Amino acid sequence: MTLLAVTGLTVAAGERRLVDAVSFAIAPGEVLGLVGESGSGKSLTALSLAGLLPEGIAVTGGRADFAGQRLTGLTERGWRALRGRRIAMVFQDPMASLNPFMTAGTQVMEALRQHHAEPSAALRARCDRLFREVGLDAALHPGRRPHQLSGGQQQRVVIAMALAGDPELLLADEPTTALDAAVQAQILALLRRLVADRGLAMLFISHDLGVVASVSQRVGVMRHGRLLEIGPVGRVLRAPSHPYTRELVDARSRLAGEVRAAASGEEVVLRVEGLAVAYPGQGAFAAPRRVVEGVDLTLARGEAFCLLGASGSGKSSVARALMGLAARPAGRVELTGRVLPPGLAARRDPLSRRIQMVFQNPYSSLNPRLTVLQALAEPLMTAGVPRAEWRARAGTALAEVGLAAEHLDRHPHALSGGQRQRVAIARALLADPAVLVCDEVLSALDASVQGQVLALLQRLRRERRLAVLFITHDLGVARYLGGQVGVMAEGRIVERGDTAEVLDNPRHAMTQGLLAAQTLLPAA
Known part of the structure; x- marks a missing residue:
């Protein structure tokens, strides 16, 4: 029995088609996964099935029928009778759905x-x-x-909250993207159990093929608003018929298994000894709360060091402390042979320009009101570069990260996720850093774009002899970068060493748990 039937669904903004003649069906107790790059139309498809399309975007063709009731053309009153009750939605960022x-x-x-x-x-x-x-x-x-x-x-x-109305259809839009591998596995197991216990039908949207393979019976691949291929997960991912699906599968396989060699014999540019990180305690008289204790690491020119660990293990806190964004009550940080002062004093020290950070969400780290040129002008102005040279220097920086000069006059909303992340990297490079700190910079990107950004970082390491401290929960990314790896738990590095050695022969329970939780494509 079919619960949801979508036939020729078309969604457009004016004359521009964003979802183009998409058709699929879902039965009770079934999970259909939708995968594709950013901007492929996955989320708009889900939003149209909940009556939540943004202003200026509308369903212009086709139809969707839910339990015999036509969804396309419903009034807002009609949607209120269904939304939350019979059709519920779970979004990517839980904090955006919760009242703090x-x-x-x-x-x-x-x-x-x-x-x-x-x-x-x-x-x-x-x-x-x-x-x-x-x-x-x-x-x-x-x-x-x-x-x-x-x-x-x-x-x-x-x-x-989504289950409160006892829904029959659950629309899950990237619900595990920002979670580490172990927590992601727990949420996926929960969703599988809910589908089995409640007989839910679920549309599961993700850019991660491994995640989709672990939760879905069937998968559809979208690109440029069109559904290119749909079928059983095993068949589509083992023997894809469309070239783009093969590209995604190949990209995911490369990330899962390729190992790079670490740089050796190079000058040490970052040395961290006994690092502790603390945040203010709750309440006027509460003592500061230490979240990192006794972290040591060294990073040479051209080398990658990956910090792995579950959410809350202290990975990002280490990065924030190195950037002067979190209190550092203990420990010593040397950058290119000089001691970097702790806390906010580090941001005022000219030495701090030699360590730059690229954040997880490039849309949040780029001011939506500024063009790319204006965003890139900030480090140039700080460095005292004359205004007359800004456009040429910014264009050169964009070319280095694989973008054209025409992107200089665009705003962030006019760029794809991968392009925004390249702009963020270009902005960091304009400060001529010795160390680049990358905090989960790939987690919101699909596999093919992840591969492009990783290849860019590898090239920058080689050409600039740039040291990269890479924070991630993706073991495939750590394998790809190679170099050294440190696994964090409860604020400490509990296992470290050569990436291949640590991931192939894990000794600590945390490392073993991360490896057991990683999502894999079906075996060929």
Whole structure:
């Protein structure tokens, strides 16, 4: 029996087609995965099925039928009868779905009140059951606010809210993208169990082929708004019929298995000894809370050092401390042979220009009101480069990262995710750094674009002899970069060494857990 039937669905902004004649069907208890690069139309397809398309974008052709009811052309009143009740959605960033001022329990109770006209005691019982169903402690977690929960716990609360109306169809749009491998595996297992236990139909959107393979029975591949290929996961990923699908599978396979050699005999440009990182405690008289303790690492010119670990292990805190964005109560940091002062003083030291950071979300790190030229002008102005030279220097920087001078006059919204990340890298390079810190810079990109950005970083390492500190939860990325790896748990590096040796022969339980949790494509 078909629960959702989509036939020739077309979504457009004016004359421009963003989703072009897409057709598929989903049955109860089935998961259909949609994969494709950023801008392929995956999310717009899901949003159209929930009546949540942005202003200026509309369904202009085709139809979608849910349980015999036509969705295309529904009024807002008609959508309110379905959305949240029979059709629910889980988004990529749980913090964007949660109110930071309300406890998790209050937010789930609010969702329940919208869908069930029952006494408070009955609703509280439902709330407790939902928390237990998504793997949270019904006595502990309802009283916590979002910032007191880990990323995985936040996403479990969002899933509980989505389940509050007892939906028949769940639209999951990149629900595990920002999670480390171990937590990602837990959320995927939860979604699989919910589909089995509740008989849910689910449309699962991801750019990660391994994730889709682990949760879906069938997969559709999208590009430029069109559905290029659809079929059983094993058949599509083992024997893809479309060239683009083969490209995605090949890119994912390369990331999963290719190992690069570390640089040797080079000058050490970053030396970290006994690093501790602390954040202010909660409350006026609370002591600072240490999240990193006793971290040592060295990085030579042209070398890569990967920091791996679960969410909350301290990886990003190490990066923030090196950039002067977090308090460093203990430890010594040497950059190109000079000691870098701790805390905000590091940002005022001219030496700090020799270490630059590229963040996870390039859209957040680029000012949406500034053109690419204006964004790249900032480091040039800081370096005292005359204004007359800005455009030429910025154009040269873009060429180095594989973009054309025509991109200088575009705003971030007019760039793809991969292009925005290249602009962020170009901006960092204009400061002529010796060390580039990359904090989860690939997690929001599809596999083919990940490969392009990684190839760019490898080239920059080789041509500029640039040292790269790479923070990631993706073991395939660590293998690709090669060099050295450090595995973090509870603020400490618990295992380190040559990347191939550590990942092929893990000794610590944390490393073994990360390897066991990684998502893989089906064997050929």
